Every structure is written in structure tokens, then in C-alpha cells.
Amino acid sequence: MVLFNLETEQTRALYQKNPSFITHLECxxxxxxxxxxxxxxxxxAGKPLLVRxxxxxxxxxxxxxxxxxxxxxxxxxxxxxxxxxPENVVSLGEVMTPLVPLKNSxxxxxxxxxxxxxxxxxxxxxxxxxxxxxxxxxxxGQSHLAMPTNGNAGAALAAYASYAGxxxxxxxxDDTPETNVREIELQGAKVYKVNGLINDCGxxxxxxxxxxxxxDISTLKEPYRIEGKKTMGLELAxxxxxxxxxxxxxxxxGGTGLIGMWKAFAELEAIGWIGSKxxxxxxxxxxxxxxxxxxxxxxVEHAPLxxxxxxxxxxxxxxxxxxxxxxxxxxxxxxxxxxxxSDEQIFQARDxxxxxxxxxxxxxxxxxxxxxQQALETGQVRKDERVLLFNCATGLKYPMPDIDRRIDCHQxxxxxxxx
Ligand SMILES: *Cc1c(COP(=O)(O)O)cnc(C)c1O
Numbered sequence: 479m480v481l482f483n484l485e486t487e488q489t490r491a492l493y494q495k496n497p498s499f500i501t502h503l504e505c506x507x508x509x510x511x512x513x514x515x516x517x518x519x520x521x522x523a524g525k526p527l528l529v530r531x532x533x534x535x536x537x538x539x540x541x542x543x544x545x546x547x548x549x550x551x552x553x554x555x556x557x558x559x560x561x562x563x564p565e566n567v568v569s570l571g572e573v574m575t576p577l578v579p580l581k582n583s584x585x586x587x588x589x590x591x592x593x594x595x596x597x598x599x600x601x602x603x604x605x606x607x608x609x610x611x612x613x614x615x616x617x618x619g620q621s622h623l624a625m626p627t628n629g630n631a632g633a634a635l636a637a638y639a640s641y642a643g644x645x646x647x648x649x650x651x652d653d654t655p656e657t658n659v660r661e662i663e664l665q666g667a668k669v670y671k672v673n674g675l676i677n678d679c680g681x682x683x684x685x686x687x688x689x690x691x692x693x694d695i696s697t698l699k700e701p702y703r704i705e706g707k708k709t710m711g712l713e714l715a716x717x718x719x720x721x722x723x724x725x726x727x728x729x730x731x732g733g734t735g736l737i738g739m740w741k742a743f744a745e746l747e748a749i750g751w752i753g754s755k756x757x758x759x760x761x762x763x764x765x766x767x768x769x770x771x772x773x774x775x776x777x778v779e780h781a782p783l784x785x786x787x788x789x790x791x792x793x794x795x796x797x798x799x800x801x802x803x804x805x806x807x808x809x810x811x812x813x814x815x816x817x818x819x820s821d822e823q824i825f826q827a828r829d830x831x832x833x834x835x836x837x838x839x840x841x842x843x844x845x846x847x848x849x850x851q852q853a854l855e856t857g858q859v860r861k862d863e864r865v866l867l868f869n870c871a872t873g874l875k876y877p878m879p880d881i882d883r884r885i886d887c888h889q890x891x892x893x894x895x896x897x
Contacts, residue, residue, distance in 0.1 A: 492556070493564040496539050500560045503527040503701055506804055514560075517618045519699055526801050527701040528741065529560050537749040542720060551575070551598070552606050552709035558745060559610065560705055566617040568609055568642040570599035577717055577866075582834040583847075589864045590850065591723070592837065593714065596872030600634045600661070602793075602840075603710065603870045607734055608634035610706030611695050616642050624692040626650070626679030628731070628792040629658030630871055633665065635695060640666030647692060649679035654792060657875045675787060677798055697732035698800045707735045711742025714866070715752050722757045723866040725814070725859055727850050729842035730761040730770055731796035733805035735868070740808040757866070758814035758859075761805055762849040764789035765818045767797060770805055774816035779803045790821050791841040793870060815858055823848040828873065838873030 503512040505521035506528050512518055521527050536557045548554040551572025561567055575598060577591045584590045595603035608631060615623055623639055624647045625632060632648040639646045646667040650659060651674060662669040672679050683694050697703065715722060722743065728736045736759055746752045761770050766789040773781035784797040799805065809816055819827075828844035831837050839847065846867040853859045885891065 490564050493562075496557060498560050498562045499531040499533075499535050499539070499557060500562075501530050501532050504530050506801070515562075515618075517620060517693070518701055519694060520800070524800075526698040526704070526737075526804065529701055529705055531558065531745070533745060533748045536745075542716075542751055546716060552609070552706065552713065555709050555712045558705075558708070558712060558742075560702060561610075561613050561617060563617060566613045566642075568613050568616065568638050570605070570609075570637060570641060572599060572605065572609070573597055574713055574717070575603075578837060580831065580835050580837070580847075583831045583837075585861070588854075588861055590847075590867060591865065592839070592843070592867045592869050593710070594837075594869045595710075596840065596843075596869055596874075600630070600637045600665075601872040601875055602630035602634065603707070603735065603868070604630040604634035605638070606709050607631070607703035607706035607738075608695075609638050610702045611635070611700055612638040612642050612644065614700075614702040615639075615644060615693055615695075620693040621645060622647070622690065622692040623695045624648070624683045624686060624690070625695040626676050626683055627654075627658075627662075628676055628795055629654045629662075630793060630875075631697070632662040632667065632669065633658055636662045636665035636667035636669075647690075649682050651675055651679065651792075655876060658792075676796060677783075696800075697734055697796075698737075703734055704738045704741065707738030708742040708745075709738075710735055710868075711739035712746065714739070715743070715746055720746075720752050722752065722755060724757060724863040725760060726757045726866045726868075727760045727762050727846035728868055729791070729794050729845050729870055730763055730799075730805060730816075731794045731842075732799050733761070733770070733801050735870075736761060736808055737801050737804045740804075740812075756812050758863075759808050759812040760814045760849065760853070761809050761816040762846050763794055763816065763818045764791050764824070764845065765820045767795050768816075768818040769797060770799065770802060770809075771816040771818045773802065773806055774809060779806060781806075789824075791824055791845050793840070793842040794845065815853075817849045817853060817858070819845050819848040819852060823852070827851065832873070837869075839869050840871040840873045840876055842871065843867065843869030843873070 767787035
């Protein structure tokens with residue numbers, strides 16, 4: 479019997495030989511240092527903490543070739559991750575997510591590839607971040623985790639935490655897709671619908687820390703989700719033959735993935751596995767909630783709270799991001815840009831790619847396609863640039879149009895209909 483189980487003899491031996499290479503954590507704004515091996519939230523300045531490693535030791539301990547030979551998904555990059563003990567690794571059967579080139583929905587002569595994150599456990603890339611957050615919570619002895627979510631993060635937290643034997647409480651806006659709300663509850667969490675937005679849910683979690691003693695797993699308020707999302711950058715570099723695409727379009731809510739990939743590329747360059755070339759990083763938002771786009775256009779480092787946020791791309795309906803300055807830095811340093819698309823463009827893109835290429839994107843994934851199309855028209859990207867889009871969740875989780883084409887099988891069938 480072949481089980482998907484990371485606690486094999488081989489993995490245990492690897493972890494014993496190389497416990498994590500984490501050295502410390504660091505405030506992403508001011509650079510002050512924090513000790514590893516103990517629970518942390520935000521830095522003293524209220525900014526996200528970044529995990530630092532002994533990169534020289536990573537370089538001496540593992541080669542690209544060894545990594546390429548390992549099976550499975552993101553846990554195979556274990557030298558680049560903070561978990562010390564193999565028994566804290568929590569895995570639900572991750573895969574390396576495939577790169578699917580679009581064919582009929584893009585003009586000839588363009589290279590547009592979609593990284594399909596919908597293949598991960600719980601059907602979204604939130605699996606990456608939350609697997610790491612849960613593994614580290616377990617390692618640090620935290621037993622009750624709480625979070626605000628627009629859906630997918632809560633689902634991934636619930637699933638990984640239940641597998642790890644930890645308790646979870648989740649708060650989501652009351653218009654979160656029903657599939658998300660129900661999967662969260664079924665996967666072992668207690669889920670509550672809140673008549674507000676994700677930042678209102680976040681406040682409930684924050685204010686509950688003292689009376690309940692739960693750990694706040696909000697985006698970037700614990701340091702390890704970035705490390706999980708970082709694996710998207712590691713995986714991409716490996717899949718591109720230790721190179722990177724020319725442009726990455728990333729659907730940006732809290733921005734964890736964009737920040738994480740940027741960190742991954744820096745770590746890979748530091749150990750000499752990739753060169754200094756970077757993809758241009760493009761933050762994609764919705765015209766109904768575009769704080770990062772506005773801050774990018776205004777040339778400022780922090781994005782003010784976006785009022786009256788609305789979009790049916792729930793994953794990117796984030797009116798305020800704690801890591802705004804990190805997203806904006808990566809976008810600017812990479813000579814990328816930030817761009818907003820309307821819900822109408824998003825759903826047109828979803829329908830087009832599904833119809834022509836048989837690929838059902840989630841709304842946020844469709845937003846990256848719509849943004850690429852728009853950027854091609856305005857000249858922000860060139861036709862010859864190698865483009866990577868993210869399909870961050872399976873399109874099957876989202877409401878789809880009704881079909882009411884009916885056949886009465888007790889009457890003669892009019893075959894002319896099907897010509
Ligand atoms: C969370 C989420 C996003 C945004 O990801 P961040 O890294 O937090 O910006 C986009 N799309 C979907 C489907 C999501 O679940």
C-alpha cells in the first residue's frame with residue numbers, strides 16, 4: 479500500500495540530519511530581531527515578521543537536483559521551511575501544481591501559462607500558507623486557532639488544523655460563498671457568519687485573544703503563512719528550469735503570495751540557484767476594492783483603507799492589508815505594476831477561458847486573465863513576454879450560471895436541435 483504520508487523513514491532521517499535552518503525572525507519594516515522557537519504575532523511596530531534562515535547551510539545541505547527528485551508538493555522544500563520536527567508536518571496529499579498553457583483563449587504568438595492552484599487540498603492555494611501556519615502552531619504548542627476569512631483560508635485552516643488535532647474558530651462575512659462556509663464547518667471548525675467585511679471579522683479575532691487565549695491566524699499576523707506561500711516561488715523556479723517567467727499576474731488580497739514569492743526568489747538567488755533576473759510582479763485587484771492599485775498610482779508606501787469594498791471576487795476583497803508596503807515594494811522593485819479590473823471583465827474572462835480552453839478559473843484567477851488582456855491593450859505588457867497567471871482556487875467552488883435547457887424524454891426528440 480502506498481500512502482501519502484510524509485512521516486516516512488526517509489523524511490524522518492532527513493529532518494534528523496537537517497533540522498530547520500531557521501535562525502531568527504525579523505521585523506519587515508525596521509529589521510529588529512525576534513527569537514525563533516517561541517510564539518510571535520506582529521513585530522513591536524505592528525508589522526509582519528519575516529523568517530530568516532542560514533542560507534549558507536541550506537546551500538551546503540541540499541542540491542537542486544536532490545530537490546527535483548523528491549516526490550510530492552510544497553513540503554519537499556523542507557530545508558527552506560521553519561518546521562523543526564517531522565511529527566509536526568501536516569500533510570493532506572499536496573501536489574506540485576501544474577503549469578497549463580492557454581491555447582484557444584489567447585492570441586497566437588503569446589505565451590500565457592496558468593499555475594493551477596485549484597489542485598491543492600481544499601481546492602485553493604491557501605493550503606500552502608495554512609499548512610505551514612498549522613504545523614508551526616503545533617510545534618509551538620498552540621491549541622486553539624482563530625481567523626477571519628473570505629472563505630478559502632478558513633477552509634484550509636479547518637482542514638489542516640483538524641488533521642493536526644487543533645481546535646479552530648472561523649469568522650467570515652455573511653455573503654461568503656456557501657460552499658466555503660459549509661466546507662469550513664464540515665472540516666471541523668466552528669464557523670460564524672458576520673454582517674460585515676473581513677476587517678470587521680479580524681477585529682473579533684483580535685479582541686478575543688485576551689478572553690479566549692486563541693492564536694490569531696489572520697493574514698500576516700503570524701509569521702509562517704508567508705513561508706508556505708513562498709513555496710509558490712520555489713516551485714515556479716524549479717518548474718521553469720531554475721529560471722522565472724517574465725511577468726507574474728497575482729490576484730492580490732492580503733498579498734501573502736506576492737510577498738512570499740518575492741522572498742523565495744531572493745533566497746534562491748542568495749544560494750546561487752537562480753540568477754538576478756526577476757519577473758515583473760503585477761498586483762491584480764478589482765475596481766470595487768483596489769487599495770494597492772491606488773497606492774501604486776499615488777506613489778505612496780501605505781494604502782489607506784478602501785471604503786465600501788465590493789466585488790464578487792471574494793478572495794481579493796480586502797480593504798486594508800497589513801503587508802501593503804511589502805506588496806508595493808515588490809511591485810516597484812520588480813518594475814511591475816498594479817491594475818484593477820471590473821467584475822464584468824472578470825466574469826467575461828472566466829466564461830471565455832472555460833468555453834475555449836475548458837479551464838474553469840475561479841473569479842480571482844479570471845481577474846488575472848482579464849488584467850493581462852487589459853495590460854496587453856494598454857501596452858503595459860508586450861506580446862512577446864512570457865506570462866504566468868495564477869488560478870488560485872478551483873472554479874468549482876463558485877456559483878455558476880443556471881442552465882434550464884430541458885428535454886422531455888417521453889416525447890419524440892427533435893434532433894434538429896443538436897445540429
Ligand atoms: C486568498 C485568496 C486570494 C488572495 O491571496 P493573497 O495572497 O492573500 O493576496 C486570491 N484568490 C483566492 C481564491 C483566495 O482565496
